[in-house]
Amino acid sequence: MDWLEQELTQALARKDPGPGFDSRVRARLARRPQWLAIAAALLMLVGGSEAWQQYRGHQAKEQVMTAMRIAGGKLNRVQAQISGGAQ
Amino acid sequence: MKMARLLALACGLAATLWAQQFQFNLEHLKDKASDAVDLSLNADTLGIAARFLNGKDPDEAKVKKLIMGIEGIYIKHFEFKSSGAWSAADLDRVRVQLKAPEWSRIVGVKGEDGENIEVWMRTERGKVSGVAILASEPRELTVANLVGNIDIETLAELGGHFGLPKMLKK
Numbered sequence: 001m002d003w004l005e006q007e008l009t010q011a012l013a014r015k016d017p018g019p020g021f022d023s024r025v026r027a028r029l030a031r032r033p034q035w036l037a038i039a040a041a042l043l044m045l046v047g048g049s050e051a052w053q054q055y056r057g058h059q060a061k062e063q064v065m066t067a068m069r070i071a072g073g074k075l076n077r078v079q080a081q082i083s084g085g086a087q
Numbered sequence: 088m089k090m091a092r093l094l095a096l097a098c099g100l101a102a103t104l105w106a107q108q109f110q111f112n113l114e115h116l117k118d119k120a121s122d123a124v125d126l127s128l129n130a131d132t133l134g135i136a137a138r139f140l141n142g143k144d145p146d147e148a149k150v151k152k153l154i155m156g157i158e159g160i161y162i163k164h165f166e167f168k169s170s171g172a173w174s175a176a177d178l179d180r181v182r183v184q185l186k187a188p189e190w191s192r193i194v195g196v197k198g199e200d201g202e203n204i205e206v207w208m209r210t211e212r213g214k215v216s217g218v219a220i221l222a223s224e225p226r227e228l229t230v231a232n233l234v235g236n237i238d239i240e241t242l243a244e245l246g247g248h249f250g251l252p253k254m255l256k257k
Contacts, residue, residue: 064133064136
């Protein structure tokens with residue numbers, strides 16, 4: 001066996017990962033989905049909040065435009081009647 | 088818990104009444120109406136709306152400028168299938184609250200089709216602080232209170248732009 005073979009045998013030899021390796025791997029795998037779920041929930045929260053702000057803004061705008069149509073419409077009729085009467 | 092809810096409700100109601108310059112007392116007409124619009128927009132809602140109004144659209148730009156001086160818009164508008172659903176007393180209950188020296192009737196017009204529109208203005212220390220519009224037709228009733236410094240001419244002009252006035256549609 002030359003030196004290269006010896007080096008390779010040593011490098012590729014089976015090694016004991018130590019006690020608790022299995023449980024450490026399992027624990028890490030179990031933790032990962034929790035973080036993913038939290039990140040997904042945060043993303044949904046931010047997205048949902050933005051969507052709610054958009055919805056509220058458009059609703060407020062529509063309400064203001066309706067108010068302007070009603071109040072402005074009545075005032076316009078007053079203006080038209082006054083100017084019509086003056087002619 | 089129940090007490091807290093009642094307190095919150097009372098605070099909300101008080102805030103609305105404080106912002107609104109007179110009470111409408113028209114809730115009883117809601118069931119009789121075939122169509123009803125009930126708007127209660129405070130300064131916060133107007134601020135949110137202003138952010139969503141398109142400054143590049145000529146009408147929306149005017150509305151945006153107009154609502155800068157408005158602190159609240161409160162409107163009740165009812166349409167009925169037949170006449171006689173509302174009574175003169177309904178408007179009298181509103182009118183009686185518009186007292187001098189704060190309130191003064193600036194104009195009142197009567198149309199041939201039974202239409203009646205009154206515009207009242209509220210002034211405080213020489214400045215316009217509110218407008219009341221009382222409009223009635225045999226099958227329609229509208230009461231509006233715009234709180235704040237309102238540019239009536241611009242609002243009337245906008246009312247014509249929106250193309251809603253029935254007189255212009257006829």
